[in-house]
Amino acid sequence: MMRTGMVMATGAAMVLALAGCSSKTGTAAAVGVGAAGAAYEYSNKRAMDELKEQRDSGQISQEEFNRRKQEIEGRSAVY
Template identity: 55%
Template sequence: MNFNKWLLVAAMAFLLAGNTACSRSFVGGAAVGAGGAGAAYEYQNKKALDDLEADLKAGRITQEEYLRRKAEIQKRSLIY
């Protein structure tokens, strides 16, 4: 599923780049912008996993809740 999301984003970026008369500055800027957005999204996922682990260690959630929520985070992440 995650691969399909990235494929869709890449296809949309490719189509948008084609509508700018092949402007290198636009393509480069779009790539940097997409990379920054992806990095920020993955940072949020990393923080959520760290917070989740802290909650488990502190006894605020059960192991079952930890595994359920961890699976949700991993489902929406490309790295974790």
């Protein structure tokens, strides 16, 4: 459910940004939306990498890894 909302919000933001791309402001908005989305996904990637390290080092169990992995995947448009 959350993933669908994220995809819809991202899509709406892209449509609004692209609608104004004929002006400099629209172009800046499109770049800003892209940068914000990239930063959000980079944060999710870092969280996933850290989670894998914790599992591999034995800090967390496989069950805890799976639970937290699902949380990250739920808020990511990429994973």
